[in-house]
Amino acid sequence: MHEYGLMEEVVKSLLAKLEEPGVEIEGAQMEVVLKVGALAIHSAAATRQAYEVLVQSTKLEKSRLTLIVEPLTLTCAGCGFQGSLPEGAVDPHEQLPLAPCxxxxxxxxxxxxxxxxxIELVLD
Ligand SMILES: [Zn+2]
Incomplete structure (x- = not known):
């Protein structure tokens, strides 16, 4: 699963951050703000799901994930249109993804x- 491998790295680096001296998480509200490219994942839902599985029984268990997906951009040589496309408009596995203008x-x-x-870790 694409999302799982990506989130494994994200969670690993966040947990490492929590081990750093001076990071006090006792009783704090944790929010993780993650910004990913649209071609890094298949769907936001699967990414959230992977996060929730990965943080179980870790210090991040009670954290809240705010996921920001950078949009896809289509550039049309024909009419000059340039704009963003919705999630799932192309298959992220494609080397050179194409879509109709x-x-x-x-x-x-x-x-x-x-x-x-x-990746941003916000402690309240
Ligand atoms: Zn066009």
Missing amino acids: PQCGAISPVTGSRGVES
């Missing part, structure tokens, strides 16, 4: 990030 229907290249853009 929403304006003129021409098959056009889609770009998006394939990685984790940022």
Whole structure:
């Protein structure tokens, strides 16, 4: 599962951060703000699910995940349209994902990030 491997890395680095000196999590509300590229995951739902499985019985068990998915961008050479596409518009496994232009229907290249853009741990 794509999401699982990605989230494994994310959770691992967050847990390492919690081990750092001076990080006090006793009684704190933890929020994890994760920004990923649309081509890094198949779906936001699967990503959340993977997170919830991975944080079980860890210090992150009670944390809240805020997931921000960077949108896909389609650029059409035909009509000049440039805009974002909804989640799941292309298969993230495609090396050069293509989708029909929403304006003129021409098959056009889609770009998006394939990685984790940022991970932020907020303690209240
Ligand atoms: Zn077009």
